[in-house]
Amino acid sequence: MNYLSVENIAKSYGERVLFTNISFGINKDQKIAFIAKNGTGKTSMLNIITGKDSPDGGQVISRNGIRISFLSQEPDLDPNLTIEETIFASENNVLKTIQQYEKALENPDDTEAYQKAFEQMEIKNAWDFETQYKQILFQLKLDQLDQKVNKLSGGQRKRLALATILLNTPDLLILDEPTNHLDLEMIEWLEQYFAKENITLFMVTHDRYFLERVCNEIIELDHGKIYQYKGNYSYYLKKKEARLQAEQASVDKAKNLFIKELDWMRKQPKARTTKSKSRIDDFYIIKEKAHQRRKDHKIQLEINMERLGSKVVELHNVSKSFNNKKILEKYEYTFKKGERIGIIGKNGTGKSTFLNILTGSIKPDAGKVIIGETVKFGYYTQSGIVPKPEQKVIDIIKEFGEYIPLTKGRQISAGQLLERFLFDRKKQHGFVEKLSGGELKRLYLCTVLIQNPNFLILDEPTNDLDIVTLNVLEEFLMDFPGCLLVVSHDRYFMDKIVDHLFVFKGNAKIEDFPGNYSDYRVYEDSLEPIKEEEKNTNGSTKKTWRKDANPSLSYEEQKEFKRLEKEIKKLEEEKKEAEAVFATGELEGDAIDEQSVKLQRIIEELDQKTETWFELSMKMEG
Numbered sequence: 001m002n003y004l005s006v007e008n009i010a011k012s013y014g015e016r017v018l019f020t021n022i023s024f025g026i027n028k029d030q031k032i033a034f035i036a037k038n039g040t041g042k043t044s045m046l047n048i049i050t051g052k053d054s055p056d057g058g059q060v061i062s063r064n065g066i067r068i069s070f071l072s073q074e075p076d077l078d079p080n081l082t083i084e085e086t087i088f089a090s091e092n093n094v095l096k097t098i099q100q101y102e103k104a105l106e107n108p109d110d111t112e113a114y115q116k117a118f119e120q121m122e123i124k125n126a127w128d129f130e131t132q133y134k135q136i137l138f139q140l141k142l143d144q145l146d147q148k149v150n151k152l153s154g155g156q157r158k159r160l161a162l163a164t165i166l167l168n169t170p171d172l173l174i175l176d177e178p179t180n181h182l183d184l185e186m187i188e189w190l191e192q193y194f195a196k197e198n199i200t201l202f203m204v205t206h207d208r209y210f211l212e213r214v215c216n217e218i219i220e221l222d223h224g225k226i227y228q229y230k231g232n233y234s235y236y237l238k239k240k241e242a243r244l245q246a247e248q249a250s251v252d253k254a255k256n257l258f259i260k261e262l263d264w265m266r267k268q269p270k271a272r273t274t275k276s277k278s279r280i281d282d283f284y285i286i287k288e289k290a291h292q293r294r295k296d297h298k299i300q301l302e303i304n305m306e307r308l309g310s311k312v313v314e315l316h317n318v319s320k321s322f323n324n325k326k327i328l329e330k331y332e333y334t335f336k337k338g339e340r341i342g343i344i345g346k347n348g349t350g351k352s353t354f355l356n357i358l359t360g361s362i363k364p365d366a367g368k369v370i371i372g373e374t375v376k377f378g379y380y381t382q383s384g385i386v387p388k389p390e391q392k393v394i395d396i397i398k399e400f401g402e403y404i405p406l407t408k409g410r411q412i413s414a415g416q417l418l419e420r421f422l423f424d425r426k427k428q429h430g431f432v433e434k435l436s437g438g439e440l441k442r443l444y445l446c447t448v449l450i451q452n453p454n455f456l457i458l459d460e461p462t463n464d465l466d467i468v469t470l471n472v473l474e475e476f477l478m479d480f481p482g483c484l485l486v487v488s489h490d491r492y493f494m495d496k497i498v499d500h501l502f503v504f505k506g507n508a509k510i511e512d513f514p515g516n517y518s519d520y521r522v523y524e525d526s527l528e529p530i531k532e533e534e535k536n537t538n539g540s541t542k543k544t545w546r547k548d549a550n551p552s553l554s555y556e557e558q559k560e561f562k563r564l565e566k567e568i569k570k571l572e573e574e575k576k577e578a579e580a581v582f583a584t585g586e587l588e589g590d591a592i593d594e595q596s597v598k599l600q601r602i603i604e605e606l607d608q609k610t611e612t613w614f615e616l617s618m619k620m621e622g
Contacts, residue, residue: 001028003066003172003200004049009058011044018044019224021058026172031194031201033211035236036221038438038466042204045221046070046176049202062172069170073177073437075161079150083142083160086149090168094129097121101130111570136163139189141347155181155347166193175203179210180463183347184489184517206467208233208492308337308454308482311372313358318367319508320350320357327353329508330367335455335483342494343487344517345504351487352382354504355457358485378453382460385444387432394418394428396443397450404450421446437464445473454482462490491517564613571606578602 003026010020018041026032036042047053049060050070062068077086088099097120104110104117121127137143140159152160158181165173179187187207194201194214205211211218211233218229218236227243229236312335320327327350343351356362357369359377385396397404397414405411412420418428421442427435435443441464448456456477462470470493477484477497488494494501494517501520503511513520578599581587587595 002026002063003028004060004062004068004202006049007059007061009048009055009060011041011048011053011056017224019221022221022226023058024219024226024228026200026202028171028200029198030217031199031215032203032217032219033215033233034202034204034219034221035467037468038442038464039436040224041221043176043436046072046174046204050174066171067168068172068174069165069168070174071161071165071176071178073158073180075157077149077157077161079148081149082146083149083152084145086160087137087164087167090164092168094124094126095133095167097124097126098130098133101126105566111573114566114570133167136166140186158182159186162190172200172202175201175205177205177464178203179205179207179489182489184344184491185346187489187491206462206465206470207490208467208470211236306376306452306454307374309372309374310337311370312337312339312375312455312483313372314368314370315358316368316370318357318364318369320353320362320364322353326508328357328364328510331508331510338481338483340484340497340499341486341502342498342500342517343485343502343504344494344520346506349504349506350508351504352459354502355379355459355485355487359457375455376451376453378448378451378456380445380448380456380458380461382463385432385440385447391432392429393423393432393435393443396432396447400447400450405452417446417450438466438469441465442469456480456482456484458484458486458488460488461486462488462493561613561616564609564616568606568609568613571602571609575599575602575606 005023005025007023008021010022011018022045034042034045036045044053048055050068051060052070078089081089088095097117101117101121104114107113121130137145140163142156142160142163149157149160162178178190182190187210191210191213201214203215213232215232217231218233220227220229220236220240227240229239231239314335315331315333318331319329343354345351353362357364359379360369360371387396394414397418401414403411403413404417415425415428419425423439423443427439432440432443441461445461461473465473470490474493474496484497486494486498498516500515501511501513501517503513503520505511513523515523578595581595582599
């Protein structure tokens with residue numbers, strides 16, 4: 001079943017043509033990744049498909065009645081609503097039913113409201129959806145339901161928008177870099193969720209493991225043309241290589257034929273026959289084919305790394321806290337030449353703070369950070385470039401000098417360096433604010449590397465970079481002879497370039513793991529789950545929801561245990577009321593029989609539910 005069709009669309013900005021006559025379709029149950037280089041039209045394509053922008057030509061047709069949701073990189077949320085209000089603000093009737101049930105649970109004395117809410121949950125079969133709702137909130141760490149949207153970080157807003165979209169169960173879900181701002185645990189959960197759910201996806205993402213494990217089709221926009229691959233990322237790489245080889249062979253064949261036909265053209269007399277005119281027309285077609293060339297310029301990352309001495313960086317008894325939250329406590333580490341370290345951990349465990357302490361932008365509360373005399377940091381932060389108003393691209397580089405030193409005493413101009421980072425002459429003299437998100441990141445990477453660091457620190461370097469740029473960056477980093485310290489949620493990137501990991505566990509606990517990210521996941525999965533008591537010691541009255549720490553009960557059993565507690569209390573009250581009617585002595589004849597039957601039914605149901613409650617209670621304690 002076709003959900004959406006893109007028919008012969010075109011888009012240009014002034015003289016810059018992104019694409020013309022582009023067509024493809026999105027069908028039910030397809031999980032499609034859209035791949036293109038930065039600045040070649042990914043965002044424009046998403047905006048056209050979602051109706052945020054219009055094509056210059058062609059049209060986008062969606063099936064009548066299908067529900068389409070779009071998760072942008074910067075979600076548009078009402079800042080005055082709470083997390084819970086944002087989630088329940090949708091038109092999803094099942095969510096409205098769950099909301100009423102949640103309110104009824106908060107007021108157990110109002111048995112009539114609880115009974116009504118319970119019946120609605122049964123009628124709309126909302127129990128499974130409630131389970132999914134709770135799991136999504138838990139996995140995306142959205143537990144403070146009364147927190148206002150305007151108090152949330154960028155990452156929290158992205159997670160809230162994602163949760164809301166998933167709960168609204170659209171027919172077609174369109175995603176722009178869904179893994180940005182998610183920690184590794186959340187990414188892996190989302191990956192598994194999309195892989196198993198019958199959901200139709202169209203996404204832009206640079207996460208290659210995500211592409212590998214979720215997508216069953218890849219659409220590539222390459223030099224203004226569309227190429228479709230019916231498979232995952234590995235299949236795409238193999239088939240693209242075969243396509244490029246076939247294209248090159250076709251061009252080579254046309255070149256040989258062109259030389260032959262050119263010789264014929266030169267020998268032809270001025271008088272042309274009908275047959276020769278046809279051959280002349282074919283000649284110009286062959287000529288065009290023979291002169292085709294791919295404008296595939298790779299980024300050239302070349303720096304004149306400063307010499308790194310034997311003493312690099314030493315941390316001695318370093319401690320750091322924010323209020324009562326410990327980041328580091330008497331931390332000790334001595335960096336060695338050539339170390340390649342990845343940093344992983346949940347959001348808020350102090351990864352960026354650690355980098356800022358290392359580079360001196362944040363002072364520790366106690367202890368010393370000793371920097372070797374030859375160390376020259378190159379620090380790629382998440383904040384990136386903050387350009388001045390109407391600043392041109394080339395002006396950013398010229399701030400570091402008109403000429404940039406390279407290896408072996410060579411140097412190049414600022415313009416030549418930008419060309420190596422895929423900024424042509426026209427783009428160099430354009431305004432920085434006109435660059436795409438990926439182009440901005442590429443320019444920022446250029447400014448970090450041209451300072452010739454020998455200790456390179458990268459904080460989420462893969463966000464917004466296209467796959468081609470990522471591959472070049474990885475090749476460069478694999479040959480980088482200095483120290484390397486990387487914070488990244490890109491598992492493919494981490495696996496390729498780091499030798500060991502700093503695992504930030506929270507509460508100032510940092511584990512040094514001897515391997516890459518995939519090695520660490522295998523190690524973690526091999527461990528027995530550890531039971532932990534969760535205690536609330538801060539007296540908080542904030543409305544929260546969290547998954548119960550009862551590993552002996554499944555989530556369905558936890559839900560049933562809570563429901564039984566409410567129902568048993570209600571039945572006990574009904575039993576008291578029925579017994580009270582007998583105590584009045586006012587019943588006679590058939591009324592006594594009816595009341596006896598009612599009381600017996602209540603007692604049997606109460607016994608049955610109490611027995612089940614005890615079984616779950618014993619299992620929980622065991």
